[in-house]
Amino acid sequence: METLKEKQTESTTKKTITISGAEAIIHCLLAEGVDLLYGYPGGAIMPVYDELYKFQDKLTHILTRHEQGATHAAQGYARVSGKVGVAMATSGPGATNLVTGLADAQIDSTPMVCITGQVPRHLLGSDAFQETDIIGISTPVTKWNYQITTAAEIPEIMAKAFYIARSGRPGPVLVDITKNAQFEEFEFSYEKCTGVRSYNPTPKPSPNAIAAAAELINSAKKPFIVWGQGVILGKAEEELKALVEKAGIPAAWTILGASALDTDHPLNVGMVGMHGNYGPNLLTNECDVLIAIGMRFDDRVTGRLESYATQAKVIHFEIDPAEIHKNVYADVAILGDAKESLNLLLPKINKNTHESWHNIFKEKYQIEFDTVIKNDIHPTKAGLTMGEVIEEINIASGHKAVIVTDVGQHQMIGCRYAKFKQSKSNITSGGLGTMGFALPAAIGAKMGAMDREVVAIIGDGGYQMTIQELGVIFQHKVPVKIVVLNNDHLGMVRQWQELFFEKRYASTVMVNPDFVKIAEGYHIEAKRVSERKDLKETIQKMIASKDAYFLEVKVEQEDNVFPMIPSGASVSEVRLQ
Amino acid sequence: MEKKWFTMSVYSENNVGLLNRISGIFLKRHINIESLNVSKSEIDNVSKFTIVIYTTDKWVQNIVGQIEKQIEVIKAFYHTDDETIYQESALFKIASDLLFDERQIQNIIKESNSQIVTVARDFFVLAKSGKRNEIDEMYEKFKPFGIMQFVRSGRISVSKEEMKISALLKDFQH
Ligand SMILES: Cc1ncc(C[n+]2csc(CCOP(=O)(O)OP(=O)(O)O)c2C)c(N)n1
Numbered sequence: 001m002e003t004l005k006e007k008q009t010e011s012t013t014k015k016t017i018t019i020s021g022a023e024a025i026i027h028c029l030l031a032e033g034v035d036l037l038y039g040y041p042g043g044a045i046m047p048v049y050d051e052l053y054k055f056q057d058k059l060t061h062i063l064t065r066h067e068q069g070a071t072h073a074a075q076g077y078a079r080v081s082g083k084v085g086v087a088m089a090t091s092g093p094g095a096t097n098l099v100t101g102l103a104d105a106q107i108d109s110t111p112m113v114c115i116t117g118q119v120p121r122h123l124l125g126s127d128a129f130q131e132t133d134i135i136g137i138s139t140p141v142t143k144w145n146y147q148i149t150t151a152a153e154i155p156e157i158m159a160k161a162f163y164i165a166r167s168g169r170p171g172p173v174l175v176d177i178t179k180n181a182q183f184e185e186f187e188f189s190y191e192k193c194t195g196v197r198s199y200n201p202t203p204k205p206s207p208n209a210i211a212a213a214a215e216l217i218n219s220a221k222k223p224f225i226v227w228g229q230g231v232i233l234g235k236a237e238e239e240l241k242a243l244v245e246k247a248g249i250p251a252a253w254t255i256l257g258a259s260a261l262d263t264d265h266p267l268n269v270g271m272v273g274m275h276g277n278y279g280p281n282l283l284t285n286e287c288d289v290l291i292a293i294g295m296r297f298d299d300r301v302t303g304r305l306e307s308y309a310t311q312a313k314v315i316h317f318e319i320d321p322a323e324i325h326k327n328v329y330a331d332v333a334i335l336g337d338a339k340e341s342l343n344l345l346l347p348k349i350n351k352n353t354h355e356s357w358h359n360i361f362k363e364k365y366q367i368e369f370d371t372v373i374k375n376d377i378h379p380t381k382a383g384l385t386m387g388e389v390i391e392e393i394n395i396a397s398g399h400k401a402v403i404v405t406d407v408g409q410h411q412m413i414g415c416r417y418a419k420f421k422q423s424k425s426n427i428t429s430g431g432l433g434t435m436g437f438a439l440p441a442a443i444g445a446k447m448g449a450m451d452r453e454v455v456a457i458i459g460d461g462g463y464q465m466t467i468q469e470l471g472v473i474f475q476h477k478v479p480v481k482i483v484v485l486n487n488d489h490l491g492m493v494r495q496w497q498e499l500f501f502e503k504r505y506a507s508t509v510m511v512n513p514d515f516v517k518i519a520e521g522y523h524i525e526a527k528r529v530s531e532r533k534d535l536k537e538t539i540q541k542m543i544a545s546k547d548a549y550f551l552e553v554k555v556e557q558e559d560n561v562f563p564m565i566p567s568g569a570s571v572s573e574v575r576l577q
Numbered sequence: 578m579e580k581k582w583f584t585m586s587v588y589s590e591n592n593v594g595l596l597n598r599i600s601g602i603f604l605k606r607h608i609n610i611e612s613l614n615v616s617k618s619e620i621d622n623v624s625k626f627t628i629v630i631y632t633t634d635k636w637v638q639n640i641v642g643q644i645e646k647q648i649e650v651i652k653a654f655y656h657t658d659d660e661t662i663y664q665e666s667a668l669f670k671i672a673s674d675l676l677f678d679e680r681q682i683q684n685i686i687k688e689s690n691s692q693i694v695t696v697a698r699d700f701f702v703l704a705k706s707g708k709r710n711e712i713d714e715m716y717e718k719f720k721p722f723g724i725m726q727f728v729r730s731g732r733i734s735v736s737k738e739e740m741k742i743s744a745l746l747k748d749f750q751h
């Protein structure tokens with residue numbers, strides 16, 4: 001704070017204008033390059049909405065149908081564009097409705113700034129109408145938060161909010177602004193934040209650690225890369241590819257790392273984790289050097305920690321010091337931005353191929369193909385599978401679509417079988433597993449990449465958690481493609497009940513409404529497919545459509561997702577059936 | 578893994594919500610804070626939290642990492658008891674008549690190295706600084722005679738090694 005103030009007084013030639021706090025908020029957003037935000041108005045934020053009205057030629061506000069939708073839309077926008085997503089809400093219930101999105105953005109490192117209105121300063125602590133302690137509530141799920149109570153604080157805090165949200169390991173920031181601060185007039189000038197003295201967002205990689213990593217990699221016989229979203233957030237896709245190719249290392253991804261490297265790249269061996277691919281999970285416990293890049297060893301990735309890669313030397317490239325040794329001990333830890341670290345590493349890496357080691361991955365893939373994949377994407381049974389739907393979407397979109405998935409079986413199938421040619425193409429709720437994420441996130445993703453095809457893949461359960469956002473698609477003519485894979489169950493929970501609770505299907509059977517009629521109610525072209533013969537053509541028609549399109553596919557009710565590492569089991573115990 | 582006593586020293590900006598953020602880190606991990614003290618530090622405008630926990634090496638590392646990650650935290654250190662000089666303070670409020678009627682009391686005061694802060698008509702107040710067990714011992718000795726009020730502070734501690742905060746602050750500013 002001190003530094004910021006110092007820096008601001010240092011810079012001498014600043015234009016100041018006298019405006020209200022509410023108008024200042026708009027100028028701050030514009031100065032940060034924001035041209036789109038999502039939100040929902042209410043009493044305590046009305047002065048800002050009044051300014052949004054005046055500035056609508058410069059700043060588009062999208063009225064979502066629920067504040068949770070605003071956060072997920074902002075997340076989808078941020079994930080696809082790399083920019084900071086912005087969501088706005090009123091005090092009290094408006095603010096509390098943001099909490100799920102904040103938690104999701106926090107655990108998935110998504111840059112987002114949420115702005116909430118608050119009761120006037122003199123009413124704070126009086127249990128005023130729609131007063132809630134959103135600073136207290138949001139503290140555990142924000143990277144930073146702050147309550148502004150006078151207009152004069154607005155420029156400095158807003159600048160800091162954007163800086164913190166996007167720098168280092170990104171995350172959500174919440175700024176709560178009392179209503180009096182929105183009305184107050186003050187001398188406004190804006191200066192972007194370039195540093196906070198107590199915060200070191202991007203540590204510099206240590207040359208010694210780089211050298212140690214290079215030595216381990218060069219002498220490895222069975223090296224294995226697992227990368228995560230850090231590669232995408234750090235814009236290190238090219239460096240990852242260069243490393244993989246130069247050293248000839250088989251590489252696998254966590255769910256949030258998907259799309260950083262072409263799915264069809266010969267050294268891309270698939271996904272790790274609970275429903276990841278067979279080979280990469282199994283061989284995690286056979287590699288001699290495990291190179292983790294921008295991933296945090298989530299328990300869904302590692303399975304039982306005590307038997308995770310214990311035979312391997314672990315090299316961990318990571319920007320967040322708190323992640324080092326948190327779950328898995330790193331023999332070599334390289335703190336820093338992935339792009340910078342990999343660029344330092346690359347010249348020290350010897351050219352290599354690890355053919356016989358890579359061949360083991362291919363053998364395992366063949367086993368998985370014969371027992372699982374073949375039946376998933378080219379089924380011979382009568383009922384439709386989720387996998388074949390994804391495969392048709394791949395074909396129709398030429399591997400170019402942004403795939404947004406919700407949470408459940410369809411998410412695992414979607415991430416397993418969707419093919420990507422371009423980074424930032426897989427948008428899903430990874431760490432929090434938030435049902436209801438996909439529909440609003442797809443809206444945000446489309447608005448963040450209007451030139452790209454955006455396909456949302458959603459289960460019948462999660463769809464109904466944020467279904468009201470169809471209103472946004474209708475009102476703003478957002479041309480997203482919505483595919484509901486309807487198994488009339490909360491499929492993933494049902495699968496666990498089948499496998500671990502002797503088929504006691506407690507509250508997982510869903511009696512669903514007519515989804516086609518609902519979409520049509522919003523004037524969205526809609527179609528239901530229940531038979532294989534109609535699938536290909538309908539998906540092609542959907543992808544070809546210039547407008548929003550809703551497709552419900554009636555899939556098998558009791559299919560399971562495999563491979564699977566049962567929770568608490570080791571990656572070596574990955575089951576194919 | 579073996580549990581030990583650790584003292585964490587957290588240097589931070591003086592910020593309204595920071596205590597909430599820090600205590601939330603313990604709450605989330607279901608780890609008890611044994612003692613907490615907040616004060617100014619040797620650097621102007623930098624606050625210092627002194628937090629005592631009883632846990633394993635692994636957890637103390639994890640927690641220090643999470644604390645340090647908070648934007649307003651400049652740096653967090655942790656030390657074992659051997660690596661620090663530490664003390665707690667306590668106040669005892671005791672009925673005045675005991676001071677005159679019980680010969681024992683005077684001996685306890687002397688032996689315990691405590692100071693009489695004030696003597697009023699009805700009560701007197703003793704202050705004692707030292708290790709937790711010394712204060713506990715004194716407490717046990719007074720207990721049979723009756724203690725009107727007792728309070729003990731959180732641990733305050735300085736480390737034997739240097740904690741390089743000023744240099745860090747310069748680094749952060751680039
Ligand atoms: C908000 C929320 N509530 C509950 C869960 C637990 N949960 C995980 S998957 C799942 C079932 C999802 O069912 P559906 O959306 O129909 O997708 P499917 O698994 O059938 O593909 C549930 C209830 C969750 N992840 N998120």
